[in-house]
Amino acid sequence: MSEQKPIAQQIEERFSALLLGLELAKQLSLCEPNEDQPAFATDSDGRQLLMVEKVARRDKKLNQSSHQSFLDQLQDRIQDEILIRLDDRLQDTEHLYNKLLGVHENLPDILDVMSVRAASIGRLEPLVATVSWLSTDLIKMINMPKYRRTNSKGKVIPVDNLRVALSFLGLENLKMVIPSLVFRRWIPQITDPYPSIKTRLWEQAIGTGLACKKIAQVCQLDEGHAFTLGMFHEVGKLVLTRLYFRLFDEVVRDAVHEAHEARMKEEHSALTELTPSGTGLLAIYDKYAASVSSRLIKRMDFRRVCIAPAMEEFAANLPVREMSPMGKVLRQGDAYNKYRMLKTYRLINMDEAKMYLRDLMMPAGALSLLKATDLRHLNLTFDEDQEAS
Known part of the structure; x- marks a missing residue:
């Protein structure tokens, strides 16, 4: 029996899956699946299959399995090439900053x-x-x-x-x-076949920004800086998402051309069936996202908005007790918003939540304040006597 993963790792993996889609996240949050199998093969309306039908279906399944195995091998080769090119593209911070993210100079x-x-x-x-x-x-x-x-x-x-x-x-x-x-x-606009990525990245950013703002209020830190830090702490994912989908198209296009030139009909046909790998994208997020965010925020070269050191601590995955006050705010705000998003989609229970949040060293009063806070909308406030001109 395999050893159970630490609760923090389970929650992080479940949250990452939520970025791709709710169904995938639900699969990760389930307990042991029901492995009961019917005593005999049946078709969709429950009719018991004749032996000849069983053989035909078995052969079809074997053929499908063989084809799927071939597709999986091609997918692995495409992913390996994407990683090689990704490593190279990530070296150019200026290109990431000015072209892929498109940060205005002012x-x-x-x-x-x-x-x-x-x-x-x-x-x-x-x-x-x-x-x-x-x-x-x-x-x-x-x-x-x-x-x-x-x-x-x-x-x-x-x-x-x-x-x-x-x-x-x-x-x-x-x-x-x-x-x-x-x-x-x-936020990238085209993330097919994972359209939910756009929505989830927004929910993650706005929720973390608002959670950080509230925690900073309790800690008497600059709330504006904390909000900006929480809002921008996943810019790395935005860049990696754009880059991954572009590289997938680029690598597949090159592979299709090579297969055509070599007259490899089966491979040429199979390549057109491939779609971007969700697990491949999540692996890229896990390896690169925080460090890319740190580099991009540092590149912004703020003179007054002091958030780059906190982002660097977050990217280095320092223990909470070793982080600066603003670094702790980010770690706490990020984790709390993940909990709230998972709770919204019924992907976490209270026992898991308590274990996940227990080691964050949340400041006194923060959890009760956060519990009463809407983390999905800005909820702007205006003075009653504010003039319109």
Whole structure:
């Protein structure tokens, strides 16, 4: 009988599976499967099979098994080549930062300006204006039914001016709104055949950001820095996701060309059946994601938003007791949000949750505060007397 994995490893693997799809995560969270088999072979309507049908089905199954074995071998070869090329591409941090992630040159300055005590909308506006998509998204956001203003007669006041949009949101809200809009912009849009990746990566980022913000509040640390750290701590997964799907297409295309040139009809046909490997992508996440996030956050070269050292500690997987205060916030916020996401999808029980969270050294009062916190929405707050202009 195999030795049971530590609870933290079980939960991390289950959470990783959730990124690919709920059904896969459910399989990992189940107890022993039911291995009872029927005493005799039956078809889909329960009719007992004749011997000739049994033989025919057996032969079909063997042929399918042989073909699947061939596909599995090809998949392994494709994955090996992807890893070789991935190792090479990951060496170029500038390409990852500027091309794959697409960080605007003024983004670090925008976040830095918001974090200083003398921050003002006047200092922020010209920087935000240089990022055209961000300006557009902020104005669109303010005109959403949830946020738009009305005059004394109940008539909607449309906003088409960046200064007005920034003023209405206010600096404290913008410390959450801007990092979240940036992260959403970075999320890959094509992840077939795993469409849930986009949703889960967003839930992971926003939830960790909000959890870190609350824990930082308890610890009397900078809540804006903590939110940005939690929001950005998985940028490595965004880059790796883009890179993996591009490399899969590239490697398969090259393999198809080689098979065509060599007139290997069976291999040529089989290659067209392959799809990106979910387990292959998860293995890449596990090996590279945290370190790539650390490199990219360091590359942002913040002057005021002091989050790079904490991300470096997280990537090094230091024990909680050896981490800096902000490093602990990230470790705690990341783990707590994973617990909450698994709980939402009924993939963790209370005994598992207690064991998983027990060693995190959560500060006094943090768990009760987090329990009452919505980790899926920003829940912005506005002053009642705030003017729209």
